[in-house]
Amino acid sequence: MSGVSCRRYRGPLKAAVLDWAGTVVDFGCQAPAATFVEAFAAEGVAISVAQARAPMGMAKRDHIKAITAMADVASAWQARHGRAIGEADIDRLYDAFLPLQLAAVRRHAQLIPGALEAVESMRAQGFAIGTTTGYPRAVMAVVAAEAEAQGYRPDCVIAAEDAPLGRPSPFPALAALARLGVYPVEAVVKIGDTVVDIEEGLNGGMWSVGITVTGNEVGLTEAEWQVLDERSRTQRRDEAAEKLRSAGAHYVVDSLGDAVRVLDAINRRLARGDRP
Template sequence: MTQFQSDYQYSRTYQGPVQAVIFDWAGTLVDFGSFAPTQVLIDAFAGFGVEVSLAEARVPMGLAKWDHIQALGRQSGVAQRWQAKYGRPMSDADVDALYAAFLPLQIERVAHYSAVIPGALEVLSQLAGQGIRIGSCSGYPRVVMDRLLAHAASQGLTVEHAVATDDLKAGGRPGPWMALANVIELGVTEVCACVKVDDTAPGIEEGLAAGMWTVGLALSGNEAGLTLAELEQLSPAQRAQRRALASRKLVQSGAHYIIDTIADLPAVIEAIAARIANGERP
């Protein structure tokens, strides 16, 4: 067999505009503090006689809900309480049962928690006015996502595309598939011209795995874990402490930028656009 090696190296630099922003939902566009997923999980575990704290429920946030329940059951404190209650570790069959109890509660209550986060409508309008496509994805399954989309639309918030965690055979976060499904649907030609915006580590990792710029949200999402009213009651020093703790987690996950809420996004999109114009890639 004849073998040969070429010295040719293909090089191509994209220097065009930001083409798309892919948003998470809870804690990003709606549900300040990301309470809909966490509180319902707490209630589902309570139905099985096992106490779970809000802090514990937040640890695996961003994963698909079945995976979230499984990860929660493996945390030392929850695992010990489950063992004490049932005399054995949590099994996949137990996760199935918990998920079956969780899902109708989530469908019923998602709208209750999902008020639009201040600034979201204005930012989405501004992005659209710049010709930037708007996609989204979530750890919610499709039946919950459909309920959430309808509720968001009733408040004036719509996106061009939304991917639920069970829409794809490949799975959910922290893999790149939901983010990339948006790329395909929106007709994006350069993944490096996309920005993923999320409030959780798995969501940031999702964007990085897809080859996108990533923006973490420090104060509106899961890491700070406060309602807007609770956040506004903090002193400047307390708010700075919350911001620092949340930012540390998101930076460790690889976020390129950290902002407080979606209201701060336009300046970051402008900064990313300048870096792309200089030939930089995520």
């Protein structure tokens, strides 16, 4: 009776798949959160920033649908419109959301401090750089152009329409790997600031690194973060880290700049035959 062989990849990381807002651009992931609040307000339904942020990272129509499924929001919609929300309503919200989002991303497209240097460090190690996002192509065209003007140009951009299903499915990240021509999945690290970023990487068999301080789970602008006292910073950071670890993140760091330091640790684990 023959045994079953188990092939293990023991080489180094080959690629990183990066999120955009809250990871590379837009400190605190400000552009989407405010826009969801505004789009619902136009329908006479008030949602909180926390509600707007909860499904962050999903494709934006899916994100809107997830907000409408929240009990408080569904109740408020029923009270305002006299009926439950339907698919046509979600389509209308999404259509209203898009021009608001286009305007918002132009205001919040600045690269996060340390992000460009982190990407350059990865490239110096031979990494291919892929990206995924919950933004549709029309929005990403603006974001990518603004980022390129600041020196950031990844090897590929997978927008919401470029995969059969969005996050938390692995298909956006896998689409990025297909475009990059990179395999196996164990040789890839997915880096992002939301729960669905982490799940996207895990569901694709990749290493997953979560980002706290610059991302959605802390949700502050750089200026707001800078004025916090150390106790408040620690509390915000720890709460975000716990959420991302609970989602399964292999590592959690403050920013993309800090993520570079865990790459060597992942490479050591790969050399031992560890898998994500």
